[in-house]
Amino acid sequence: MPGVRYDAAMSRSRSATTHTQDTYERLRADLLACRLRPGARLTISDLCGQLGANLSAVREALSRLTSEGLVVAEPQRGFRVAPISADELRDLTAVRADIEGMCLERAIAAGDVGWESQLVAAFHRLSRTPEREPADPQRMNEAWSAAHSAFHEALVSACGSPWLLRLRAILYAQSERYRRLSVPLAEVARDLNREHQAIMEAALARDAGQARALMARHVELTTRVLLEQSWPVEEKRASGRRASRPAKEAVASAA
Amino acid sequence: MPGVRYDAAMSRSRSATTHTQDTYERLRADLLACRLRPGARLTISDLCGQLGANLSAVREALSRLTSEGLVVAEPQRGFRVAPISADELRDLTAVRADIEGMCLERAIAAGDVGWESQLVAAFHRLSRTPEREPADPQRMNEAWSAAHSAFHEALVSACGSPWLLRLRAILYAQSERYRRLSVPLAEVARDLNREHQAIMEAALARDAGQARALMARHVELTTRVLLEQSWPVEEKRASGRRASRPAKEAVASAA
DNA sequence: CTTGTTAGAATAATAGATTTTTTGTTGACT
């Protein structure tokens, strides 16, 4: 009787992932997209409702996010979304420019034709994806965000050092939150495609110095845009709401 | 009646920290000291018994350690101590040499006399602490380990970049596991005090180039010692035990 | 003797209930 094999296949496909893992990924996406606002209190029971998960799952997911620096835990007072600040942004940008540069240099030294091809493909996809939601130009297009991440990953994928790539990934995720906040601000002004293309061409030409310089400028430009806006992203504490919403500080995607 | 204030003070002192936090710290210490061996299966219920904690606390602690790369989670199969390998050690060492160098360079540029004093103090303590347990020279002295960590932290504390220091801390912790494994191997052969002193003196002399070079050599030496030992740290799988112990792969401190 | 199957035991994942701690509010007192 082949019934058993069938059952096994079903159960395996049913739980390729675990409930906690799911919750973690959704929370992480909400954090990176700033749908959960920096500094906001994260009430476990609310999150359970919004994500359809239970206490344990949410708590575990938040614990993981704590070590990633996207959430902060305060001993008997629960979790908050990690705050942001101009100082941190400056620091983060400087460090990220260095680390991305190191990765890029190694990738340029070690990359083969497979790396080149994937890079070209990632650039093509990115350049053909609109940066903002066609319906609402204030909002970033999720597909663009994914393509942008994939392009930067392709650039450094031949780096050869798992640890360097891991550090890079941490910094990229942190920067993503700030990038999201800058989107509603800088309307146009900037030709991102040209910047990306220049970095790619320097990389393909194996000009490590030029590639690093362009990458550093690319990373720093987003930061400058955000810092020049008189820093409008501070957490507003206890400001009287206009009664249009309940007293939720944070609004997740899964409501 | 002042009874209330008294109660409040008591309850506050009773729970300066949370149970989960405790569990996390103890597990982390066990991991860094390799009392939990790389690759070993981490059975939640066993850990509960050894640490006197409950499921949730252990699970949360393990989740945090997962993002730190000290533990790996396998979807429906629980947690394992993160494995080690010669390849990873080589990578880790190279990256850590770079990052420590960057931190050191910045600290040398920015450090004031307070930094110098703390560095001298940390070196003094380290140099007066025996590296190995006097009773059992195969085992590393915990106090030395703490002093070593404090010395390296003092070296870079004036770095001025929280993110760079954070990356450094991740890499330092990872290296600590390998360092522990190398202790029973390299009997003497090496004058660590002299190495540390040389780095300190270069730093105090504000010779960034020299300090970086010495730091890199320092980091790489431990690695070389370990790699030259024909890599004796692989996880032994399912080798028949001599029946002296139960089938526990991992033995924690709190048994 | 090897390979594959299956029942049972062990363990991980999930869910929910209970206990502490914090927080916000009311009311007494200066």
Add this chain to the structure above:
DNA sequence: AGTCAACAAAAAATCTATTATTCTAACAAG
């Protein structure tokens, strides 16, 4: 009026029970 303590409501932390999955090993068939 303003300050401080007691109380009540909310939320976090802890603990326990239940369900689902994996692992072990015994057993049957080739």
